[in-house]
Amino acid sequence: MAKETRAPAEGVGAGLTLPTPILQVLAVSKQFPGVLALDQIDFELRAGEAHVLFGENGAGKSTLIQILAGVHSPTEGTILFHGQPIKLMGVHHARTLGISAVFQEFSLVPTLTIEENLFLGAELTNHGFLDKSQLHRRADEILKQLGFPLKPQQRVQDLSRAEQQMVEIAKAFRTDLSVLILDEPTASLTDREAQRLFGMIKQAKNAGVGIVYVTHRMSEIYELGDRVTVLRDGKRVATLDVADVDDGRLLQLMTGRVITQVFPKIEYRPKRRLLEVSHLTTADRSVRDLSLEVRSGEVVGLAGLVGSGKSVVGRACFGLERIVSGRVMLDGQEVTGRSPRQMLDSGAFYLPPDRREEGLVMMRSVRENVSLPWLAARSFTRFGFVDRGSERSKVRDVADRVNLQPRNIEHDLERLSGGNQQKVLLAKGLVSTVKLFILDEPTVGVDVGTRVAIYGFIRDLCESGAAILLISSDLPEILHLTKRTYVMYRGDLRAELEGPEITQDHLLANFFERTRA
Amino acid sequence: MAKNETPRWLAYRVPLQRLFVRIGVLPFLLVLALIVFSTLSGRFLTSENLITVARQATYLAIVAMGQMLALLTGGFDLSVGKIVAITSVITALTMAPLAAAHPDATAVTLTLGILAGLGAGTLVGVVNGVGVAVFNVSPFMMTLGTAAISFGIALTLTSGVPVYGLPDAFGTIFNFSRILDIPTPVYIMVGLFVTMYILLNRTRMGRYFYALGGNLKASRLSGIDTRFYLFLAYVLCGALAAVAGVLLTARLETGEANIGASMPLDSIAACVIGGVSLRGGVGSVGNVVLGAIFIGLIQNGMDLAQIQSYLQEVAIGVLLILAVIADQFRQFVMLRLKD
Secondary structure, eight states, X not given: OXXXXXXXXXXXXXXXXXXXXXXXXXXXXXXXXXXXXXXXEEEEEOTTXXXXXXXXXXXXXXXXXXXXXXXXXXXXXXXXXXXEEEOOOSHHHHHHTTEEEEOSSOOOOTTSBHHHHHTTTXXXXXXXXXXXXXXXXXXXXXXXXXXXXXXXXXBGGGSOHHHHHHHHHHHHTTSOOSEEEEESTTTTOOHHHHHHHHHHHHHHHHTTOEEEEEOSOHHHHHHHOSEEEEEETTEEEEEEEGGGOOHHHHHHHHHSSOOOOSXXXXXXXXXXXXXEEEEEEETTSSSOSEEEEEETTEEEEEEOOTTSSHHHHHHHHTTOSOEEEEEEEEXXXXXXXXXXXXXXXXXXXXXXXXXXXXXXXXXXXXXXXXXXXXXXXXXXXXXXXXXXXHHHHHHHHHHHHTTOSSXXXXXXXXXXXXXXXXXXHHHTTTSSOOSEEEEESTTTTOOHHHHHHHHHHHHHHHHTTOEEEEEOSOHHHHHHHOSEEEEEETTEEEEEEEGGGOOHHHHHHHXXXXXXX | OHHHHHHHHHHHHHHHHHHHHHHOSHHHHHHHHHHHHHHHOTTTTSHHHHHHHHHHHHHHHHHHHHHHHHHHTTOOOTTHHHHHHHHHHHHHHHHHHHHHXXXXXXXXXXXXXXXXXHHHHHHHHHHHHIIIIISOOOHHHHHHHHHHHHHHHHHHHHTTOOBOOOOHHHHIIIIIOEETTEEHHHHHHHHHHHHHHHHHHHSHHHXXXXXXXXOHHHHHHTTOOHHHHHHHHHHHHHHHHHHHHHHHHXXXXXXXXXXXXXXXXXXXXXXXXXXXXXXXXXXXXXXXXXXXXXXXXXXXXXXXTTOOHHHHHHHHHHHHHHHHHHHHHHHHHHHHHHO
């Protein structure tokens, strides 16, 4: 047994002209009952390189990084660490070897402070007692080194999602690293925070750390990556130098088909004003004196940094934030301060940014989730009971429209991939006639295939006369889909850009504080 | 030899696991209990004994159906036992003087007494609902508080002494009478079960209970008046416990402040054994009733096997914990099968 595993290790080490990779995965498979999640995957990570894993949801990226981080053990195959076969006994074991992973699901204790979280499980002690001053100093050092604007004694529950992400990353940098695994680390970061993270990753690379980087954003591949491995259906499709790839090639490898265009062309025929917000100020003053309008047949962007108040605008319009002054008009009727129920009934739909947190009831079926906002409508009711036949047929229709995979409306949401969960969330807005869609980060954390599908929907909805307010931190989305975009900065409306004015430079210039004017 | 046998056993493993995931631990436990007790006592599997089990399980089943509503919304109700007690006391205190003053107006006496009892029990549910839904008090503290209040009131009203003097018809109609050999309380339980089944599976209200326990924020964004339905869950829970209180009073033929003490534990146990998630959003009323019947079966079986009642408490506690562990294991197997 031992002989067999050692033999290929020597063979690979001898045959390489490059230095021995830090981590090598040889013909690893992972069989879950009923599903072969990874099928004979080879993967290697050299010191000082950033190796991007790319693929659709369900392609096997998560399983692979979970194996590398010690969460799962492979069913077959070998993992070599510095040329030696190893068997990871768990996340903690991997960490002691210098393999740290930052997953999308956070591993933070909300009621503890940042410094307590950073050293959780590895507390610094002095004669058996906690050495709080050293803990504080070390935590401060790590945060400073990474350039994160956080104080070690803040409680994690008081932090925004982006800030919690920073703590999670800082935790990985606590120990001596040789492999850092990052699972879509920028999903909840603003561009500026992301840039800082990239700086840090480059610094780590220079220090010889190998980075495994999972992302759905192609721009990050070019910015950071040295090599990219594309996975599809649990198999490795290709490993390429980043210098040799472009969008088209990556998409083709990922999906197995040719996607010519991510962003659709939208015909704009703006007609009557559907949403009219004037001088809106919310009770928590995170939005002040804001006015905007959205017409039927147009997609209007609302851009800005996390915390600029752009999300609050959508929530306030839908009756989720208290409004102290100003007016919200929907199709000529005043709806200021109406409840979500009343807003839905008057034809507005709000898509929240975090589907797990606010969007979906994860343990219930697709059918129940999709029909939930509309059960009160007459078409779903017969003699006071839920008309299950009509419910089923209506939900099936919208499941077909969003191309839900698998097409079984009785599946629990937990059993769907992230992209399909997002489709269900969108499908909730397609059951009834909706005049106004307020979409807050509609494509966060979904693969390119789903992204294309969602953009297609936004186009169809817009062309059929709906008004769409697209609240987004994704610049390409704003650049390509909108003809008119508002930019917010710290609760104020900073700019309204139209047509050719909507450029990356213009947008970014309005995102940050103006120092030169 | 051993090599040949292992694969055959493995072939049954995955289908068995799937069955376990689909139906939960309860059917396995029921079968196990039936086998164990029928070997321990020859009287166990007689039709007369099984009717006794059904009657005994009735009260718990009704309370457990209410408890299930609270659990579905992600809370629980620790006051169900004291709701049973206060219902019993109020029912008896209304009926006894009426029966003494107007011995002929039995129908009026029964109606007024039952309505008063149901009203009192439901009122506790209303207070629970207001506390949890409007004032955001945690269900734990709120229902613990109202439990103490109800118990205190019930004791004060009766000075801790059972209330006698109920009309004979009360016990006759709501306890002894049988249709087709099956006692009336069982029919009432079945009627409530059918109502609850329809409510949970066929009405908007039922759908909303599941949804708001599964994700309160998502329910709110879907236009559900989450406060109202949360409130309603506790009111219905109180009302169901009150029905059990009236039936128990008919059975004892006295109003007592000291009944129902084990109801909170037993009803939560019946729900959990029946697969209701303590995190909310998951559970079926059929399995909850089966859970209650299972507990009745265990108690009855232990009675027949002459296990003393103090030790029976131990057995129920152990079963509850085992059921939760089995549920965790089920989640684990489910995740594995899913991937």
